Amino acid sequence: MSLPEVVAHLRALEQEAGRGPGSAKLVAVTKGQDLESIERHVLAHGQFPLGEGRAQELRDKAAERPDWDWHYIGPLQRNKIKYLRPVTLVHAIEVTWQAEAIAEAAEKWGHAPDLLLQLHNGEEQKHGIPVDELADTLKAVRETGLTVRGLMVMAPDFGDDLEQSETESRILRLFTETARRAHDLGLGELSMGMSGDYPLAVRAGATLVRVGRRLFQ
Numbered sequence: 001m002s003l004p005e006v007v008a009h010l011r012a013l014e015q016e017a018g019r020g021p022g023s024a025k026l027v028a029v030t031k032g033q034d035l036e037s038i039e040r041h042v043l044a045h046g047q048f049p050l051g052e053g054r055a056q057e058l059r060d061k062a063a064e065r066p067d068w069d070w071h072y073i074g075p076l077q078r079n080k081i082k083y084l085r086p087v088t089l090v091h092a093i094e095v096t097w098q099a100e101a102i103a104e105a106a107e108k109w110g111h112a113p114d115l116l117l118q119l120h121n122g123e124e125q126k127h128g129i130p131v132d133e134l135a136d137t138l139k140a141v142r143e144t145g146l147t148v149r150g151l152m153v154m155a156p157d158f159g160d161d162l163e164q165s166e167t168e169s170r171i172l173r174l175f176t177e178t179a180r181r182a183h184d185l186g187l188g189e190l191s192m193g194m195s196g197d198y199p200l201a202v203r204a205g206a207t208l209v210r211v212g213r214r215l216f217q
């Protein structure tokens with residue numbers, strides 16, 4: 001699929017879900033893609049935020065193209081926070097110290113990115129804030145003075161263990177639950193959905209879908 005096809009698909013999915021056109025925005029995930037490929041496959045079709053998942057790669061690309069809109073969607077390590085200077089939105093805050101470190105660096109930068117909190121997906125142990133810690137983490141992160149705009153979640157990889165329909169219903173449930181939690185907390189942005197599951201994410205109310213592979217095939 002090309003980017004215009006993905007965007008047309010998003011518009012159709014929004015309509016099916018009774019949502020306004022453009023309410024589910026594309027974040028073009030560009031990790032592993034060089035600048036020329038990003039220009040050809042993404043920016044030739046319009047302005048889109050670009051999602052990078054590795055801090056050094058982000059630093060190197062953004063140094064070459066400081067005027068592009070960079071998002072950071074990957075995990076955050078303390079010694080890599082300094083590379084986030086060009087970023088306008090950080091999608092995956094998992095613990096309060098990450099926001100504190102960004103706030104501290106932002107003092108030096110003279111500008112700060114907005115944040116999303118990554119919710120644990122209930123299946124894999126590795127990433128995300130457990131549901132019962134979400135409200136406290138939100139409060140603590142807000143004390144840094146940075147703006148929290150919403151939640152992010154990643155569907156688990158169920159592999160081939162489940163029937164397709166069961167996998168889809170579990171992912172839809174996760175996305176719907178995440179949307180409900182964001183709504184309860186008064187948070188407007190929902191970063192959900194990747195190449196394989198963005199239709200479910202749009203149905204559940206995603207405002208930012210992070211699509212990579214599908215744009216570059």
Ligand SMILES: *Cc1c(COP(=O)(O)O)cnc(C)c1O
Binds near residue numbers: 073194
């Ligand atoms: C790579 C990545 C994506 C995009 O995945 P695709 O399958 O290439 O669409 C989305 N979100 C995160 C956090 C990623 O690391």
